[in-house]
Amino acid sequence: MAPLFTFFTIFNLFLFVSLFSIADHSRARQHPKRSDSLVLGLTNARSTIKIPKESSTLNLKVSSQSSPTLDMMEPLREVRDGYLISLNLGSPPQIIQVYMDTGSDLTWVPCGNLSFNCIDCDDYANNMPMSKFSPLQSSSCVRDSCASELCSNVHSSDNPYDPCNIAGCSLSTIIKGTCSRPCPSFVYTYGEGVVAGTLTRDTLRVHGSADGGVKREVTNFGFGCAGSTYREPIGISGFGKGSLSLPSQLGFLQKGFSHCFLAFKFANNPNISSPLVVGDLAISSKENLQFTPMLNNPMYPNYYYIGLEGITLGIGSGSVIPVPAKLREFDSSGNGGMLIDSGTTYTHLPQSFYSQLLLELESVINYPRAIEVEARTGFDLCYRVPCTNNVTNAMTIMDVDDHLLPSITFHFMNNVSLVLPQGNNFYAMGAPHNSTVVKCLLFQSMDDEDYGPAGVFGSFQQQNVEVVYDMKMERIGFQTTDCASSSAFQQFHKL
Structure with missing residues (x-):
């Protein structure tokens, strides 16, 4: 779902400025443990073919990072216009289904229950359930700091001081790196949709394929907690090359990943999933x-x-x-x-x-x-x-x-x-x-x-x-x- 190649207009900013209502958390957690290969999966559940007038087009964002990794398993499920992966977020874990998207970086999830507002989403709501994440129900959920690298990236800023300035930090605290104000709310645009939310950190749990599916924890996973969206009812897991993406935060950026999307005739079959592999296993023996x-x-x-x-x-x-x-x-x-x-x-x-x-x-x-x-x-x-x-x-x-x-x-x-x-x-x-x-x-x-x-x-x-x-x-x-x-x-x- 590649990002738009034009940045937010003043109109978009004013349109969504009143839509932020996410709980305010101020301190980021420790960086996640890095490892060396991941195995994920995509499962099939397509309802009807999506006609061109509704199909998703393009978006855009920035940045990049890397490191080593581990082995894990997740299911991806095919829906009308993409492939879903289940994320286990929070403490206790909440299972949120999001699109796997190689055309963007940010991972975001719908946040809140009654408070989440999706404009022009009736068609989606009538065809499939929308899972939502509740920050207040997670004891490990925190709002990211304005000084974090991910905060600069979600705001597409080349200057790491910008988010802290937007957050209202004084120049002296910005220079000293002592301002702990939360990362300001962001707006992220897609070809046909817009997402407004806050950058959040929480525990992400994944399955390790090498040890029989034992859960592993990434305690500092950064993602967008979206309170309002336009034509984007389902969250997205970005697989792009930037530091916000899922592979980047899990340490796979210098390795790679692979997928094999099932044919449509397997739609609605809950017993089979499309292979999605991340890390060394994805690129070994592929000559x-x-x-x-x-x-x-x-x-x-x-x-x-x-x-x-x-x-x-x-x-x-x-x-x-x-x-x-x-x-x-x-x-x-x-x-x-x-x-x-x-x-x-x-x-x-x-x-x-x-x-x-x-x-x-x-x-x-x-x-x-x-x-x-x-x-x-x-x-x-x-x-x-x-x-x-x-x-x-x-x-x-x-x-x-x-x-x-x-x-x-x-x-x-x-x-x-x-x-x-x-x-x-x-x-x-x-x-x-x-x-x-x-x-x-x-x-x-x-x-x-x-x-x-x-x-x-x-x-x-x-x-x-x-x-x-x-x-x-x-x-x-x-x-x-x-x-x-x-x-x-x-x-x-x-x-």
């Missing part, structure tokens, strides 16, 4: 994968960029459709490149190139268009595809005659060719009817603006692909995989 360079964006160093060089339709027959250079290059302001983002549902491509791709697909697909479905859903290419039988089982709809539609191959830098699994391109909009099923292309266009990433590689297109973020070698690896088999092999389990 069989294809690796593309992790592009360095000096203006936005905390996000994961890769370079797209072309797209091919069909296996072995089609010619490569060249893509705009901005999908693999940055301008002097840091705009361009392709962001890889688990928090953005569908892959986004520049408008002009996306239109060209649609024309190429139309030229090789001879099935009738489902224009009324396109109008209803907002997807751009929907076809009535013949199927061999009227399968009504929701577990198998996704697999019905996928081979009748062209495959799509992404060509990344370093001669990496990733043939997207067929279920990642066109998606069945419902059960077959009269021996046909309507399938729509689940890609989207990005406005041809002069700021932000030129494209985004979204989570839908990453299903059944093992994706490895190798921080040591500064590269990202891909390999098409049966993620369900991988999950069974790893024996991932729910909390």
